[in-house]
Amino acid sequence: MIENKQVPAVARRMNEVVEMAAPLFVRGEGALLYDEHGAEYLNLNELNVVLGENNRNYVQTMEQALASPLTASGHSVYKRKLIGYLSQTTEGVFSDVHFTSSGSEAVEWAVRLAQKMTGRSEIVCFWHSIHGRTWMSAGMSGIPRRKSGYGPVPAGIVYVPYPICGICPYHSMQPDCGLACIRFLEDTVEYASAHDIAAVIIEPLQASNIQSVPAGYLKALREWTRQRGIFLILDEVQSGMGRTGKMYCYQQEGVVPDILLLGKALGNGQHIAALLLTQTPDKRFTQAIGGGTGDFPHACAAACAVFEELLDRGLLEHVSSVGSFLMESLLELKQQFQSQIHEVRGKGLAIAIQFSGNTTASRVYEGLDSANILYGKDTNTVILKPPYSLTRDQADRFTRMLKELLSINN
Ligand SMILES: Cc1ncc(COP(=O)(O)O)c(C=O)c1O
Structure with a gap:
């Protein structure tokens, strides 16, 4: 940090604001971070740097990539390799890929492409969803704070409740309801849209509150969209790339979307997101949205290192096994502190404690x-999305700490 005396007043004010907002991390190893005063933090809220700090393979790959041609003109060896990984892990079901520099941009690209290719304008989105921070992607997010205070939400967005039995508008429960949530979506489209739906965009596991669609829902939604020529866009910007212990969520449901969106973990902190498409769009559909800056060789190299760790160095299995260990310990705590814990839910290393x-x-x-544990929050809920390198000991340290806090009032 620059000495305060050496910097002009405006920069000094900015420094003060920055210092107040967050600790200054100077070192890290795996899920541990150290600030300028040597204090240790346990990071259980890492959406991007999923390999953890100071991952040797990642650092080495980045050093090599930065010493190679940096231009995004033409193809790089890293882009070729990355396309190979994407194709291999999706079993060749997609025929095209486009890279962008952020998830928000990928979401907007997907929506604009769906609009152009279907010739329709409206988009169906879900309550509590996150799709980004740009105007359209924030508008499509089902979280009020992303939209309020910015004027009217963009036209043509039709919202429906995310299919969670607890908030079912028909007060029904799976499996007896026959997926009333699909009927509700159909009724909403019937009465609240202009019958001009280009796409439905959904997170198979909602990132804001770690809710998953009920079994069979994605299949029914796939069928509903297919019958009407509507694009199904699966936003796996947070749920993809191993977060749930599987490479992607959509594969667990046996459903292939028209467009799959990946981001965040894909670059392990470098700016890269990807759209995988089952149809290669005709040039006339992509003219207005071509170009962009997602496929810089160093960003593609970062994504290759993530795939290497997940596939070749056992990281995917590690997410599954530490995730199960953490989930089991938390479910034991729920048993023990029934009056204080309402629900523990999640998959792999995406866990909510409500x-x-x-x-x-x-x-x-x-x-x-006060224990320097970094975590996410939803209403009365702790959200855990640690780096995939989280160890069992670190997971155990968290549950012991939680037990202590719950014991105070038992
Ligand atoms: C599910 C989901 N989609 C899209 C985005 C937007 O990604 P980005 O922050 O890279 O623009 C986010 C961001 O949090 C997200 O969680």
Whole structure:
């Protein structure tokens, strides 16, 4: 950090704001971070640098990539290799790929392509979803704070509830309801749209609150969209690339979307996102949205290192096994503290711990903050998305800490 005396007043004010907002990390190893004063933090909220800090293979790959041609003109060896990994892990079901520099951009690209290719304008989106921070992608997100205060949401967005039995508009429950949520989507489109739907965009596992679609839902949605010539876009910007212990969520449901979106973990901190398409669009559909900056060789190299770690060095299995260990320990805690923990849910290393009320949640937040544990929040809920390198000991350290905090009021 530059000495305050040496910098002009405006920069000094900016420094102060930056210092107040977050710790200054100067070193890291796996899921551990160290600030300028040597304090240690356990990072359980890492959406991007999923290999963990200081991953040797990643650092080495990046050094080599930065010493190679950096231009994105033409193809790079890294881009070729990356396309190979994407094709291999999706079993060749996609015929085309386009890279962008962020998930938001990939979402907008997918929507604009669906509009151009179908000749229709409207998009169906889900409550509580996250799709990005740009105007259209924030508008499509089903989270109020992403939209309020920015004027009207973009035209043509039709929202439906995410299929969670607990908030079912028909108060029905799976498996007896015969997927009433699909009927509700159909009724909403019937009465709340202009019957001009280009695409449905959905996260198979919602990132904001770690909710998954019920079994059979994606298949039914695939059928519903196919029958109407509507694009199905699966947003796996957070749920893909091994987060759930499987490479992608959509494969667990046996469903192939028209467009699959990947991002965040794909670049392990480098700016790269990908759209995988089952149909190669005609040039006249991509003229207005071609180009972009997602496929720089160093960003593609980063993604190759992520695939290498996941596929060749056992990281995918590690996510599964540490994720199961953490989930089992948390379910034991739920048994023990039934009045304080409402629900533990998730897959792999995406886990939500929902508390029964505000009092418990606030006590846990405070305790975790003062223990330098970094985590995500939803209403009365702790959200865990650690780097995939999280060790069993670190997972255990978290559950022991949580147990202590819950014991205070038992
Ligand atoms: C599911 C999902 N889609 C898209 C995005 C947008 O990605 P980005 O932040 O790279 O623009 C996000 C960001 O959080 C996300 O969680």
